[in-house]
Amino acid sequence: MIKNSIVKKLNQQMNLEFDSASLYLQMSAWCSYKGFEGSAMFLKRHFQEEMQHMQRIFDYLCDINQQPIVDSVKKPHNNFESLIHLFEKNYNNEKIISMKINDLCELALTEKDFSTFEFLQWYVSEQHEEEKLFKSIVAKLNLVGSSSEGLFLVDKELKNLNEKIERH
Ligand code: FEO
DSSP: OOOHHHHHHHHHHHHHHHHHHHHHHHHHHHHHHHTOHHHHHHHHHHHHHHHHHHHHHHHHHHHTTOOOOOOOOOOOOOOOSOHHHHHHHHHHHHHHHHHHHHHHHHHHHHTTOHHHHHHHHHHHHHHHHHHHHHHHHHHHHHHHTTOHHHHHHHHHHHHHHHHHHHHO
């Protein structure tokens, strides 16, 4: 029987993924509005990924005969100083998510809940990839600073990356 403390944290994680989805969708809207077409597409796809992350936990809870409790979604920020400011916020959000996943793994191990620990390993690898990806975007944006040409090129690269991911 799964411990209540783990169910509670899984529910919190599910809702955190929901919040991330909503944040990335809002970020996509801001990028689109500001003419960063590639970033808008990239973030919209990422919104869909976060929805899948949320659904995985939802399904896991259902599979183990628990009722997922969907909370109200936190209203995301909708205004950003710049593209770099937006992606820094994005990267920080991913770091928080990784920390929460690690806390969950630790709890699952402490409670000897090896099924949940195993289930969480997918998230551990996913977070590693996501942090790496957003860190590299922030690094590129730091390199180009406020150069319009540089921002155009990073945005174009995100568009290409998005198209490449969608082809696979
Ligand atoms: Fe679901 Fe980007 O963490």
